[in-house]
Amino acid sequence: MVTNAEDEIRALTEETLREAYPELWDGAPTAVRDLIHTRVQERLPEIAEEITETIGENIGELLDINAMITDHLDENPELLNxxxxxxxxxxxxxxVNSxxxxxxxxxxxxxxxFLAIDSPYVxxxxxxFVGYMTNWIALKIIFLPIEEHRLGPFRxxxxxxxxxxxxxxxYAGIVADEVVTIANVAENLLHGSQSDRTRKMVRESIRPEVDRAVGIAGPAIRLATGSEQYEEVRETFADESVDRTIEPLRDPEFNEERSEAIRDLIARRIKALPPRDFVGLLRPAFVxxxxxxxxxxxxxxxxxxxxxxxxxxxA
Known part of the structure; x- marks a missing residue:
């Protein structure tokens, strides 16, 4: 993910600093600009790890997997079918067979x-009645009894x-490949109901990187442009970084590599469900x-x- 994000972050650094300090940035020696880019790139693994750990520690509050799956299926009825x-x-x-x-x-x-009642309508x-009861009984056999009952040798x-x-x-295969992808999780984290909290965490991790990247030039830039504008640059860089982080997560190869782990996790969770909760996976669609x-x-x-x-x- 860090490798995929390098080009995005480099472009973001370039855009942010050129927009904020056009004359200063364009007039800066190539070596100075490369140094700033290098500082940012060198810190990417640490930034990514810090953000990942922060989100991981709060994932239960930031992401509702059940709501995410439900919303995605509501928005994509063909996938639900x-x-x-x-x-x-x-x-x-x-x-059909029963x-x-x-x-x-x-x-x-x-x-x-028919023999007892002399009417062609019998x-x-x-x-x-027979057709109604046939399908009604079949549906009951599919989902009932929910809890296992032993009757002699029969279960x-x-x-x-x-x-x-x-x-x-x-179920896990379809959900992991098309619903709970890394890209969709990131999209939900950054644009879902708890996106404000996620963005705040990411911004707090990225803001200090502006100071580290600028390094010893920071005080001079503050003096030349004013502290208020400098703070605006930090905010802009942090805000845009949040959206840029989602781009590498959309990479098909990146998602495919991690779908197996997600599939295994979902499968284990489903297998661990009690019978009544497990029935809830498919029963609503039948109902x-x-x-x-x-x-x-x-x-x-x-x-x-x-x-x-x-x-x-x-006859």
Whole structure:
């Protein structure tokens, strides 16, 4: 990151000092300007380490990962859909496949009902009930029971919850690659709800570097330009440095190198979640469309009822 930031910081140093002291900076010998640049570059590792440590010590107050993920998914619904489809692929397939078994078993019960009630509408109406109950039962099997229950040799628990290790890896992979990237974390730190606090920490770390970079020329510059303007330069340099620090973090190679660590961290956190919190990862997406899945089941059951009636009548 320090290597990637060198060009940005050099350009920032040049712009800030030329804007503040155009005549003084342009008239300064090349050796003097190079010396100032060298002083700044030499201090970059220490500056980066100090900023990183300061932010790391206060990361819980500066960054809300859950809110960050939620906000990012709200702003990118196509990613939310993909997350839902990829992580919940097995569960969606179960709903489709279980329809044949559960629907078939419930459908068998409609035959005695049809024979007992002499009406052509019995099978279509019963089909609505069968289709509705088929998808309703499938959804319950996916998420319930939340806590594990033993019944002899059988372990009863929601299918989604049983897949926690696998789901954790899938979820972490998508989130680490596209949501909690280093660039997005930096963006959130510098432009999120707690950005004022982050910027203040970064500014406090960078301000002294202006004095160190200028070195023995500092008193002369203060005398020539006035302390007030000198302080403005320090503030400008610090403020613009905050925004410039995000640029190297957008580097794809830099993000790819660190995505594996983020993926492992998220996967471990998800695997450590208690069952009820784990269900909260995917359950809200199902709840949002649950009525549609159940309604679709009812409509398919209605159609199946008419087909069943046609077959019985033809026979």
């Amino acid at each position: 993909r997350l839902f489809l990829e992580v919940g692929d097995r569960e969606l397939s179960f709903i 329809g044949f078994l559960i629907g078939g078993l419930l459908g068998c019960l409609t035959i005695p009902l 099978l279509p109406v019963a089909g609505i 009863l628990q929601g299918l989604f919850i049983k897949r926690k290790p696998e789901v954790a890896e899938e 949002e469309d649950e009525w549609m899945l159940i309604l679709l089941g009812a409509l398919l059951g209605f159609v199946a009822g008419w087909i069943q009636l046609a077959v019985v009548t033809a």
